[in-house]
Amino acid sequence: MHGVTGKSDAVLISPAPTSKIMLLLLVTMTGVAPISLYMLVPALPVLALSFGRDISIAQMTVSLYMVGLACSQIIMGPLSDRFGRRPVLLAGLGLMIVASAGCIFAESLPQLIAARFFQALGGATGMVVSRAIIRDLYPRERVGAMISLVIAVMMIAQMVSALFGGLLETAFGWRAIFYVITAAALLVAIGIAVALPETRRARDGGPGGGFRGDISGLFGSRAFVGYMLCQVLASQIIFTFAGAGPYIVVTQMGRSSAEYGAWFATTGFAYLIGNLFCVRFAPRHSIEKLIWFGLALQLAGALLNLAWGLAGLNQMPSWLFGTQMLVMVANAFVMSNSAAGAISVRPQAAGTASGAMGFLQMGLGSLFSQFGAYLGGHFASPVPLNIAVVMLSVACAATMVFLVPRGGVVATEELIEQAEEEETGLL
Structure with missing residues (x-):
């Protein structure tokens, strides 16, 4: 390649x-x-x-x-x-x-x-x-x-x-x-x-360069939009769960805030483990394979958590956070590799791509954390939160299915590099 x-x-x-x-x-x-x-x-x-x-x-x-x-x-x-x-x-x-x-x-x-x-x-x-x-x-x-x-x-x-x-x-x-x-x-x-x-990278300043060219090139690419939305939506699982968690554990389950803090730390540890696994597996697998592995594991964990919720088992922190840890391990695969895909669609505009992705992630994060707080504070069980995590997991997978073309990302990158080499040769 x-x-x-x-x-x-x-x-x-x-x-x-x-x-x-x-x-x-x-x-x-x-x-x-x-x-x-x-x-x-x-x-x-x-x-x-x-x-x-x-x-x-x-x-x-x-x-x-x-x-x-x-x-x-x-x-x-x-x-x-x-x-x-x-x-x-x-x-x-x-x-x-x-x-x-x-x-x-x-x-x-x-x-x-x-x-x-x-x-x-x-x-x-x-x-x-x-x-x-x-x-x-x-x-x-x-x-x-x-x-x-x-x-x-x-x-x-x-x-x-x-x-x-x-x-x-x-x-x-x-x-x-x-x-x-x-x-x-x-x-x-x-x-x-x-x-x-x-x-x-050196830029030629031609008609395709500059901020406007970068923005039109990025948002005109289905691959970039797909990878970016996949990364951003995956991050909203974290914000939503973090917003709902204190209300569910302290208010619904009657546990202390200190106990909530200890349980919440397990999700951060799981996310750390997921990133370490991603580092280990990345040399042998493509970005797309790692994303799909993460999406499948993320959806499986979300569905399992929903099943525990419907069965009434999620009234105990161990059940709720145990399966959420599985979601967070998978989330690390999805977020890091979809971010890699997004900033690789137009390599000379990697800063613009990274900025747009980070802006959406943080901007939507403030809204989804409030949404999570609403789910935790206005319902008597974790089931609404479980449903929200499942829906976000499905939405992540949908961006890859409907927006990212099969083999199109590599082709796009190759065409960019080929055009740069040809222009250098003409100069």
């Missing part, structure tokens, strides 16, 4: 750093924004008390942060295609450093909320650009494995970030969290400035 073996598929503008350094850079630039999100969560009650405001106002330091994550991706992805990965990354992290310092010296909760929005706007640059860099550096069939590897390593850090934030707040106060975030963002920026080469 030319997209894997052809020389133009992995051309770099400058030599790549060693694989260990590159992995570290990708993980840190991807993780700095989400880790900063989770670190503050344990301190929300203290923030409300410190500023004398309601907890719902303090919650806006999280909710508007997520809005910043979504807005950043739709902006920074196209900018990285136009101006390069390095300058956009450094500018975004520079904004995050300044905003994090603003959080330290915030004198009111509205000031802190505004600073958190800009902190997310800058920090999310690493999330969107890291996927584009992976596509710049690796052939199509390795992209899914690399995304899974980065997610797997990052999730280990995310799983302890809330605990670390809680310890910081207890020992030194909530402002200490932002001192650490500022220092971390500064270290990531220095690492990128010193060790990361520019990886963006």
Whole structure:
């Protein structure tokens, strides 16, 4: 397959750093924004008390942060295609450093909320650009494995970030969290400035180039729309379950919030395991095969969970979360490989593709988390949530069946590369 073996598929503008350094850079630039999100969560009650405001106002330091994550991706992805990965990354992290310092010296909760929005706007640059860099550096069939590897390593850090934030707040106060975030963002920026080469593919600036050309080329491709929707819909399973979970476990089942937290951690662990399996299997199987394996396992787990719900067994956390762990293992296969497919349809527009996908994922995520909360809080059993997860799993499979052409993705990529080579020859 030319997209894997052809020389133009992995051309770099400058030599790549060693694989260990590159992995570290990708993980840190991807993780700095989400880790900063989770670190503050344990301190929300203290923030409300410190500023004398309601907890719902303090919650806006999280909710508007997520809005910043979504807005950043739709902006920074196209900018990285136009101006390069390095300058956009450094500018975004520079904004995050300044905003994090603003959080330290915030004198009111509205000031802190505004600073958190800009902190997310800058920090999310690493999330969107890291996927584009992976596509710049690796052939199509390795992209899914690399995304899974980065997610797997990052999730280990995310799983302890809330605990670390809680310890910081207890020992030194909530402002200490932002001192650490500022220092971390500064270290990531220095690492990128010193060790990361520019990886963006050279663009000819012709009629098919530029932002408009990228957008029309991407959204005119059934393959891109199919892969993107598959990835986005799969992510909504996570948001929906996370929104409903506290109400189901605490309100319906009468368990403590601490017990809910422990059970919810099992889904994150399952997602981590799924990504590690994806890394192992990716070298021997195509992106499409891995997606279909994940879709089949995801639907099987969702149907099994629905069966437990109809049988009345899901009133115990072990039944509900046991099968949800199976769904999350499968979800890792679907999300990482469909993301790889989406950013590979038009490789020179990988940043724009990554940004559009991230924007939809976060934007819809805020709606589906509210939808999940409604399902958990307005019904007396988990069955409505189980039905929603089944429907989302079916919708993921439908995007692959009806939108992604068989063999069309590789053909599209080959035609792009062939056209670039022919134009280079004419010049």
